[in-house]
Amino acid sequence: MCRNSCPGAAAAAALLLVAAPAAAQLRPLEPLDWSVFDGERALSLRLGSSILASQRASLAGTAGRLLELGDFALVWRTGRVALEAGGTVQRLFREDEVFAPPTGGALVEPDGTRHDSGDYRVATAVRLTGGRGAVDAAVRFGTRLPTTDNEVGLDRDQTDFFALLAARLRRGLVLLAAEGGLGVFGTRSPRLEQVDIWVYALSAEYDAGPVTPSVALLGQANGLFGPSLRGNEDLSELRLGLRVGGGRWVRLSLVRGLTEFSPSAGLLLTAGLLLGAQN
Numbered sequence: 321m322c323r324n325s326c327p328g329a330a331a332a333a334a335l336l337l338v339a340a341p342a343a344a345q346l347r348p349l350e351p352l353d354w355s356v357f358d359g360e361r362a363l364s365l366r367l368g369s370s371i372l373a374s375q376r377a378s379l380a381g382t383a384g385r386l387l388e389l390g391d392f393a394l395v396w397r398t399g400r401v402a403l404e405a406g407g408t409v410q411r412l413f414r415e416d417e418v419f420a421p422p423t424g425g426a427l428v429e430p431d432g433t434r435h436d437s438g439d440y441r442v443a444t445a446v447r448l449t450g451g452r453g454a455v456d457a458a459v460r461f462g463t464r465l466p467t468t469d470n471e472v473g474l475d476r477d478q479t480d481f482f483a484l485l486a487a488r489l490r491r492g493l494v495l496l497a498a499e500g501g502l503g504v505f506g507t508r509s510p511r512l513e514q515v516d517i518w519v520y521a522l523s524a525e526y527d528a529g530p531v532t533p534s535v536a537l538l539g540q541a542n543g544l545f546g547p548s549l550r551g552n553e554d555l556s557e558l559r560l561g562l563r564v565g566g567g568r569w570v571r572l573s574l575v576r577g578l579t580e581f582s583p584s585a586g587l588l589l590t591a592g593l594l595l596g597a598q599n
Contacts (some may be wrong), residue, residue, distance in 0.1 A: 346375065346386070346475060347409070348538045348555045350497065351499055351521035352460055356402050357447055360596035361567075364395040366406075368590030372575065372583035377413060377477065377549045379508060380473030381420035387412040391590070400447040405463065408439030408450075411474055412574040423447045426473025426506025436472040440465035445486070456488040460499070466488045470508070476551045478506025480593050482519050497523045503540060512572045516543035517552070525563075539579070553581040559588070568593045 356364040368391045390409030392583035395402050415432040421517075422428055443462025449455065461483040470477030484501030518541045525534035539556030542548050559577040561573035575586035 326381040346377070348540055348557055349482060349503075349519055349521070350406070351394065351497065351523060351536065351538060352445055352458065352484075353393065353395050353402075353404070354456070354486075354488050354495075355594055356397045357451060357456065360365055361594045362397045363595040364393070364592065365595075366590055366592040367391070368571075368588060368589040370575070370586055372586035374416075374577075374584035375413070375586075376419070377415075377426075377434065377474050378494040378581055379422060379424045379470075379476065380415075380429075381422045381426070382413075382415040382418050382473075384416040384432075385414045387414075395445075402447075402557075404443040404444040404445065405441070407438060407465070409437060410436075411436050413474055421552075424473075424474055424476065425470045427471045429472075434472045434474055436474045436482060438464075438466065438475060443482075454490045455491075458486045460484045460486055460501075471552075476506060476508050478508065479514075480505045484519060489517045493527050494524050495527055497521070502543070504538075505552055507549050508551050512549065515549065515552050517541065518543050525561075530564060530566065533565040534563065535559070536561070537578075539582070554579045555582050557582055561588075568592070 332586045345422040353364050355361060356523050370391065372386040376381055376383045388408050391407035393404065395404045413434040415429070417418045432579050440460055441464040443460060445458050448457040448459060464480045480503060482501065482503040484498040484499050486497070488495060488497045494554045499521040501519055503513055505517050508512050521536065521538040523534060523536035525532055536559045537556070539554065542553045548554060556578040558576045558578055559573045563569050563571040572588045573588040575588060576581060577583045
């Protein structure tokens with residue numbers, strides 16, 4: 321009965337979600353989950369954890385080991401519209417070195433440990449193509465919700481907004497995806513309230529069945545302004561992944577940071593579930 325009305329209602333709800341306050345991040349924005357647009361798969365659930373070495377916490381002025389627990393994403397699709405909510409339940413940071421005094425409200429931690437919850441994000445993706453050809457296109461926009469305490473220094477606790485164009489190409493068993501666009505990110509600097517950031521993601525995977533290898537490059541780069549501000553540095557990660565399963569899957573990814581403020585190396589372990597429903 322809601323074949324025609326559901327997409328419109330979902331889009332209206334998405335606009336309300338995107339109007340909420342949002343915040344910042346230590347890590348790049350996760351790419352669009354294209355799987356929710358495939359066939360009758362209308363719901364995607366993902367939960368994982370990661371351990372990252374030599375991660376820099378810019379505002380705290382320290383570097384060390386970062387453990388992320390409960391990194392989750394829920395994407396629900398109706399028609400051509402997909403609604404996304406995600407984030408990280410807990411981040412645990414152990415300082416190994418100090419490279420600068422804390423700034424932007426961050427405090428010194430005498431015991432060398434920091435923990436915080438976030439970031440959290442809400443987003444909407446709208447498919448622009450019919451899904452019958454080899455090429456798919458979508459527009460994606462959203463925000464991040466604030467971390468719980470900017471004094472910890474693991475994030476900026478400021479408002480971020482992003483608007484991206486995404487495309488996917490299927491050639492036999494090979495899937496290629498690209499995503500890019502503008503981010504308007506808040507800062508902790510008294511000189512500038514926000515900066516423009518280029519957000520991007522490139523990925524390729526070989527969909528050979530139950531075992532799917534993949535490679536992805538994702539990150540953000542300063543846009544219209546020159547030198548980066550503390551807490552708004554360039555980020556870039558190269559990920560080599562191996563996924564096992566179909567509707568229920570597990571993925572292990574090796575992470576290599578490509579910029580000064582990305583981790584030197586890391587491991588991501590993620591489990592997911594795809595559920596189908598009639599439109």
